Amino acid sequence: MTELKELLYPEKWLSKASAGDRVAYELRMRIIAGMIESGTVLSENKLAAEFAVSRSPIREALKILASENIIRLERMGAVVVGLTEKEYAEIYDVRILIETFVFERLVRKNTNELVMELNKTLEMMKIAIKYQDADEFSYQDVLFHETIIRSINHSYILMIWDNLKPVMESLILLSMRSRFLEKFEDFKRIIDNHQIYIDAIETKDRDLMVKSLHQNFDDVQEKVEDLWRSQQLLTKGVEPQND
Amino acid sequence: MTELKELLYPEKWLSKASAGDRVAYELRMRIIAGMIESGTVLSENKLAAEFAVSRSPIREALKILASENIIRLERMGAVVVGLTEKEYAEIYDVRILIETFVFERLVRKNTNELVMELNKTLEMMKIAIKYQDADEFSYQDVLFHETIIRSINHSYILMIWDNLKPVMESLILLSMRSRFLEKFEDFKRIIDNHQIYIDAIETKDRDLMVKSLHQNFDDVQEKVEDLWRSQQLLTKGVEPQND
């Protein structure tokens, strides 16, 4: 059985996580990065051997990934679904959907506290760029959006975010890591765009918000499409499976 | 330990379900019906004894309910959150959100097949009323909306529905059961309203759709608020807990 070599997911983010969560985080990264091909059938026993844990945490991890639509639990084995262009577009849809919903709530609220919090996070992002820390940058980027979503105190919108967040986080991590190597100049634009988002919230300017929201997603999307294209080369023979 | 007396969730819907799923379905019904008060701390061991199964399926059930926001998994014990007026409004929000999204997709598609399917389901609902079968009526009602949502083939919108559906199903079941006893005349209006929904899809009339959608939710909401009021009397001392 293959030993667990290198972790894609930042280890320091897992300090308090259970074995099941660790496996879920790591498997998710591998699937989204294309290291595990679409269509692969995962066996609980094999995974348990590979990750050197028992079946209990593996089952937990598979349940989590299934709820995120990354794998499909079938009678025999968990089938990797992965993210095709279709899924990227769908994630995009849902993000637009919930963030515009949140914005509609925000325009009727006092956003001073939120704006302060977002400014803080934005400063953190700048520091992360300065020290070329892609993981820290990704963390703050995800936190930025989560802060906005949490601010309206809507448990069912938060539920949607909770389901989407792990996949988003993985996408952003992979996107930012490669960008720090290849397209470092992108980050100025990303920072600017987040500033526009803050301004939109502060001035309650819907149009500005939508503009920056789309730009923001395109920033991740663009890189992600590259990612997907390179995946496609690896997995060109695999049949896309739909229900 | 208390033996499992009477099941709130229809047994025949559980034919293929695992023990964990059964427990989840039943616990969900009890929580939503107010039989288990908000704030109650559930113990895995006690539940295992009560449902006469081991801790494994209980853990599975608690994970499911936590992902639906019905309970909160804490360090010691699972705390019942339940549904207050706030949560009802939030569920309503999300339903409006996803069904309007779905409708926007539908206006650009051929909906002949869907409309036929919906007509079939509507006929089923009429039969269920004729034979005063509240559970069957609820089943078809939930199916009606699920059919619409599935029709656009959007896995991430479906993901949201999958998370919302069990709670919706429970709400509708409870609502319809009491209505069959008390307000039988409501059903004509409900049927009419579903017909309007179908017409809206057929003619791709946005305004008609929104109108019927809101009416449809109000139909459940109304009864549900009664339910909540009666719950409130039972649990008036319990502090509502928010994070």
Next chain:
DNA sequence: TCAAGTATACTTGTATACAAGTATTATAAT
């Protein structure tokens, strides 16, 4: 009486064992 420490009865997370079911492969009969 009250504070501090200790014992105990919980809790969760993980490992392991087993039963029941399902594919796959091998064997036997035509």
Next chain:
DNA sequence: ATTATAATACTTGTATACAAGTATACTTGA
């Protein structure tokens, strides 16, 4: 050679055991 049947090597779901951690109650000391 092909089909039917039986053996096997998987699979999942559930029960149980155990370790480590946490709250509660109890005891001991002043």
